[in-house]
Amino acid sequence: xxxxxxxxxxxxxxxxxxxxxxxxxxxxxxxxxxxxxxxxxxxxxxxxxxxxxxxxxxxxxxxxxxxxxxxxxxxxxxxxxxxxxxxxxxxxxxxxxxxxxxxxxxxxxxxxxxxxxxxxxxxxxxxxxxxxxxxxxxxxxxxxxxxxxxxxxxxxxxxxxxxxxxxxxxxxxxxxxxxxxxxxxxxxxxxxxxxxxxxxxxxxxxxxxxxxxxxxxxxxxxxxxxxxxxxxxxxxxxxxxxxxxxxxxxxxxxxxxxxxxxxxxxxxxxxxxxxxxxxxxxxxxxxxxxxxxxxxxxxxxxxxxxxxxxx
Amino acid sequence: xxxxxxxxxxxxxxxxxxxxxxxxxxxxxxxxxxxxxxxxxxxxxxxxxxxxxxxxxxxxxxxxxxxxxxxxxxxxxxxxxxxxxxxxxxxxxxxxxxxxxxxxxxxxxxxxxxxxxxxxxxxxxxxxxxxxxxxxxxxxxxxxxxxxxxxxxxxxxxxxxxxxxxxxxxxxxxxxxxxxxxxxxxxxxxxxxxxxxxxxxxxxxxxxxxxxxxxxxxxxxxxxxxxxxxxxxxxxxxxxxxxxxxxxxxxxxxxxxxxxxxxxxxxxxxxxxxxxxxxxxxxxxxxxxxxxxxxxxxxxxxxxxxxxxxxxxxxxxxxxxxxxxxxxxxxxxxxxxxxxxxxxxx
Numbered sequence: 342x343x344x345x346x347x348x349x350x351x352x353x354x355x356x357x358x359x360x361x362x363x364x365x366x367x368x369x370x371x372x373x374x375x376x377x378x379x380x381x382x383x384x385x386x387x388x389x390x391x392x393x394x395x396x397x398x399x400x401x402x403x404x405x406x407x408x409x410x411x412x413x414x415x416x417x418x419x420x421x422x423x424x425x426x427x428x429x430x431x432x433x434x435x436x437x438x439x440x441x442x443x444x445x446x447x448x449x450x451x452x453x454x455x456x457x458x459x460x461x462x463x464x465x466x467x468x469x470x471x472x473x474x475x476x477x478x479x480x481x482x483x484x485x486x487x488x489x490x491x492x493x494x495x496x497x498x499x500x501x502x503x504x505x506x507x508x509x510x511x512x513x514x515x516x517x518x519x520x521x522x523x524x525x526x527x528x529x530x531x532x533x534x535x536x537x538x539x540x541x542x543x544x545x546x547x548x549x550x551x552x553x554x555x556x557x558x559x560x561x562x563x564x565x566x567x568x569x570x571x572x573x574x575x576x577x578x579x580x581x582x583x584x585x586x587x588x589x590x591x592x593x594x595x596x597x598x599x600x601x602x603x604x605x606x607x608x609x610x611x612x613x614x615x616x617x618x619x620x621x622x623x624x625x626x627x628x629x630x631x632x633x634x635x636x637x638x639x640x641x642x643x644x645x646x647x648x649x650x651x652x
Numbered sequence: 653x654x655x656x657x658x659x660x661x662x663x664x665x666x667x668x669x670x671x672x673x674x675x676x677x678x679x680x681x682x683x684x685x686x687x688x689x690x691x692x693x694x695x696x697x698x699x700x701x702x703x704x705x706x707x708x709x710x711x712x713x714x715x716x717x718x719x720x721x722x723x724x725x726x727x728x729x730x731x732x733x734x735x736x737x738x739x740x741x742x743x744x745x746x747x748x749x750x751x752x753x754x755x756x757x758x759x760x761x762x763x764x765x766x767x768x769x770x771x772x773x774x775x776x777x778x779x780x781x782x783x784x785x786x787x788x789x790x791x792x793x794x795x796x797x798x799x800x801x802x803x804x805x806x807x808x809x810x811x812x813x814x815x816x817x818x819x820x821x822x823x824x825x826x827x828x829x830x831x832x833x834x835x836x837x838x839x840x841x842x843x844x845x846x847x848x849x850x851x852x853x854x855x856x857x858x859x860x861x862x863x864x865x866x867x868x869x870x871x872x873x874x875x876x877x878x879x880x881x882x883x884x885x886x887x888x889x890x891x892x893x894x895x896x897x898x899x900x901x902x903x904x905x906x907x908x909x910x911x912x913x914x915x916x917x918x919x920x921x922x923x924x925x926x927x928x929x930x931x932x933x934x935x936x937x938x939x940x941x942x943x944x945x946x947x948x949x950x951x952x953x954x955x956x957x958x959x960x961x962x963x964x965x966x967x968x969x970x971x972x973x974x975x976x977x978x979x980x981x982x983x984x985x986x987x988x989x990x991x992x993x994x995x996x997x998x
Contacts, residue, residue, distance in 0.1 A: 359892060375793070379808045379809070382811065382812060385823045386823075389826065404839075405833070406826070406832075451706040454703075455703040461696070461700040462697055462700040463700075467711065471710070476976060479717075480972065481952060481955065481956070481968060482961055482968060483725055483727065483965060484721040485955075486721075486740040491716075502713065502716075502717055505713050537706075540706075561814050565816030565817075566816075568929065586819065587934065623823075627819065633814075638810065
C-alpha cells in the first residue's frame with residue numbers, strides 16, 4: 342500500500358533513534374492515503390448535512406446535492422418534527438431504544454453478576470447455556486413463528502425482546518465483574534449485605550465504564566434495528582426510523598408528513614424542497630450514533646472491550 | 653463439547669495485571685471452586701439461590717427467543733401449514749411430517765444452488781478484496797508518529813461501524829446512485845454517468861466497497877492492539893543488525909500479527925455462508941435476484957414472502973448445519989497450524 346510502513350513504539354511520539362529517516366515519497370504517499378480514507382468517510386456526511394440545511398433555491402442552483410453551505414435553513418427539520426410519518430418513526434425508535442436498552446442492561450448485568458463467581462451451583466452449565474448461543478442460532482422462520490405466535494405482531498415488544506440478550510455483551514461484563522477483587526465481596530458479605538446490595542453498591546459503581554459501553558452497544562443495536570420491523574411491524578405508525586429511511590431513500594417514496602401540507606408560522610408558506618427533507622431524515626438517523634460515539638470511543642481506547650471467553 | 657479458550661478474542665489491552673498475577677488469581681479461584689464443590693447440594697442451593705435467580709431472566713429470554721426457535725427448525729421436516737391450527741404451536745402439532753421432502757425439493761431447485769454459489773463467491777471475493785485492507789490500514793496507521801493524527805484518523809474511520817446498513821446503502825445511493833452526487837456532477841460536466849448501484853455485473857465490487865466503508869476502520873482495532881503488543885526491542889535489535897524497514901516488517905511485524913490473522917481467517921471461513929443479510933435484502937430489487945440472492949435472502953423469500961415455510965426452514969437449517977461443520981473444521985485446521993483457534997481441544 343504505502344512505501345513506508347514501519348511500526349514504531351506507541352508511547353513515544355518522536356521517531357526512535359534506530360529508525361531510518363522517512364523518505365519524502367513515503368511521507369507523501371502515507372499522507373495521501375490517509376487523507377483519502379478520511380475524506381471518503383467525511384464527504385458524504387458533509388454533503389448530507391449541508392443539503393438538509395439548504396433552501397430550495399440553493400438546491401435548484403446546485404442541481405441537487407449542495408456541497409458549499411450558503412445559508413442555514415432549518416425548515417426541513419421543522420417539517421419532519423411537526424407530525425406525520427417521520428415524527429412517529431423518531432418517537433417509535435426513541436422508545437424502542439430507551440426501553441430496550443434499559444431492559445437489556447438490567448437483564449445482562451444481573452446474569453453477568455450471577456455468573457461472576459466460579460464454583461457456585463450450576464455455574465458451568467449456565468455459562469455453557471449462554472455460550473451455546475454463539476454456535477446454535479434460530480432460523481428466521483421459526484423465530485418469525487414464535488414471535489407472531491406470542492401475539493407480538495405490530496407490537497413494539499417484537500423489536501425488543503428477540504434481540505434483548507447478547508451473549509457477547511454478557512461475557513464482556515462477566516469478565517469485568519470477575520476482575521474485581523474477591524475481598525471486596527467477602528467483606529461486604531461479612532457486613533451482611535445481600536447479593537443485590539453487593540451488585541448495586543459495590544460492583545456497579547466499580548464498573549460504570551464497562552456497563553456504559555455495553556449499554557451504548559445495545560442502544561446502537563436497537564436504534565439501527567431494521568429487519569425485525571419488516572418481519573413484525575405492518576402498521577405505518579409503528580415503523581422505526583430505519584424503515585422510513587429505507588422507504589424514502591431506497592424505495593424512492595416521497596416523505597409524507599402531515600406538517601408538509603401546512604404552512605409553518607413565521608417561515609412563509611413555501612414548503613422546503615423534498616430533497617432537503619430526505620436529507621434531514623438521514624441526518625436524524627445519524628445523530629444518535631454521533632452523540633454516543635465519543636463516549637464509546639473514549640472507553641474502547643482504554644481497553645474496556647475485552648472478550649475473555651472462558652469455559 | 654469443548655471449552656472456549658480463554659482470552660482468544662481480546663480486543664484492546666485488557667487490565668494491567670501481568671501474567672503471573674493472572675495465573676495466581678486463577679489458581680486461587682480454582683482452590684475456592686474445589687472447596688465449594690465439597691458442600692452438599694442443599695447447602696449450595698441455599699447459599700447460591702440469589703445468583704441463580706439473577707441468571708433467570710436472561711435464561712428465560714434466550715429460551716423463548718433463541719432456543720425454542722432453534723428447536724423450531726424441525727419444521728424443516730414438516731409440510732408446515734399455519735392454517736391447520738389457531739396458533740403456530742397448534743399448526744406445528746397438526747402439520748404433516750414429510751421426512752426429507754423439503755430438502756429433496758430444495759436440493760432440486762436451481763434457485764437455491766444459485767444462492768449458495770453467490771454466497772460462496774462473495775465470501776471468496778471478500779477474502780481477497782476485503783480481508784487484507786484492515787491489516788494494511790492498521791500497519792499504515794501504526795507507522796504514523798503523531799498521536800494526534802493517529803487518533804483523529806481512528807475517530808473518523810471507526811464511526812461508520814455504528815451506522816445501520818440502511819444508512820450505509822442510502823449514503824451510497826445518494827452519492828453514486830442514478831440521481832446521486834456523482835451522477836449529478838458528471839451530468840453537469842456533460843458526461844453520461846455510469847450505472848453503479850443497479851449494475852449486476854459490478855455488484856460484488858459495490859457490496860465490498862460498502863462493507864469496507866462501514867467496517868474496515870473498525871476491523872483495524874484488533875490489528876492495532878496486536879501491533880502495540882509487539883516488543884519494540886525486536887525492531888531495535890533488527891535495525892542494529894542492519895535490517896531495513898521492509899525486512900523488519902516481514903520478519904517482525906507480520907509474524908507478530910500472525911495469530912490474529914489466522915484467528916480471524918478461521919472465523920471468516922466458519923462464517924462462509926454468512927455474508928450479511930440486510931445489505932442484500934436492501935439491494936436485491938435494485939440489482940435483481942441473480943446477483944443479490946444469497947442464502948439468507950432465499951430463506952426469507954421462500955419462507956416468509958412466498959410462505960413455503962417448510963422449504964424456507966429447510967434452507968435455514970441446511971445453512972446452520974453447514975455453518976457448524978465449517979467452524980469445527982476451520983478450528984481443526986487452526987490446531988494443525990499450531991494456533992489456538994476459537995476454542996481449545998478438550
